[in-house]
Amino acid sequence: MRIVLASKSGVRKDILKKNNIEFEIEHSNVDEDQAKESLIDTGADPFLISKNLAELKSVKVSLKRPDEIVLGADSVVSLNNKLINKPKSREEALKILKMLNNSTHHLISSICISKNGSMIWNHTDKSTLKMKKLNEQQLKEYLSKIKTETLLAYGVYQIEADGLELFEEICGDMNSIMGLPIKPLMEYLKNLK
Numbered sequence: 756m757r758i759v760l761a762s763k764s765g766v767r768k769d770i771l772k773k774n775n776i777e778f779e780i781e782h783s784n785v786d787e788d789q790a791k792e793s794l795i796d797t798g799a800d801p802f803l804i805s806k807n808l809a810e811l812k813s814v815k816v817s818l819k820r821p822d823e824i825v826l827g828a829d830s831v832v833s834l835n836n837k838l839i840n841k842p843k844s845r846e847e848a849l850k851i852l853k854m855l856n857n858s859t860h861h862l863i864s865s866i867c868i869s870k871n872g873s874m875i876w877n878h879t880d881k882s883t884l885k886m887k888k889l890n891e892q893q894l895k896e897y898l899s900k901i902k903t904e905t906l907l908a909y910g911v912y913q914i915e916a917d918g919l920e921l922f923e924e925i926c927g928d929m930n931s932i933m934g935l936p937i938k939p940l941m942e943y944l945k946n947l948k
Contacts (some may be wrong), residue, residue, distance in 0.1 A: 756944055757777040757822050758826050761828075762780045770935045781816045783812035791804055801838045804831055806829075808831075809877065810827060816873065821872065826867070830934045834855060839860070842911060852921075856889055861881050864932070867901065868943065882923070915929075922932055
């Protein structure tokens with residue numbers, strides 16, 4: 756079965772390839788910041804924001820590609836049930852790392868399947884991550900290893916790369932933490948055939 760991935764994420768592409776899922780890419784071009792603001796204004800929590808953004812991306816592409824199975828995905832970081840957005844600069848990235856430093860936060864990853872412009876299935880995973888206690892110099896050294904465009908596109912840590920060194924404890928599926936809960940997706944696609 757071939758699906759359409761409504762995402763620009765290189766990591767999500769890699770996870771699909773590793774699991775032998777055939778796919779094409781069609782960017783949704785959803786304004787995530789605007790959508791998040793709108794959802795926050797209505798009182799949505801990070802769990803609902805992640806789910807709704809995955810659905811929004813999936814449905815938007817599905818409207819353009821009816822009869823095809825479209826996969827949308829989104830991941831958000833939640834600290835004390837408050838959304839932590841992707842940084843817009845290196846300075847902001849350092850502030851975010853300082854907030855997460857020596858504390859436990861959640862990474863929420865949602866996936867949504869749409870067909871003919873409507874959601875037909877969705878799944879959300881919540882992982883718990885405890886960051887080590889690091890000093891400012893260690894945080895700056897870590898950030899210096901990440902290219903600016905990667906940092907701004909994917910957030911402050913890339914768990915699949917050097918980001919793993921930031922954590923004391925990780926409870927959750929690594930694929931979900933990287934942005935794509937692959938096990939439930941594969942189970943769903945298997946039952947679709």
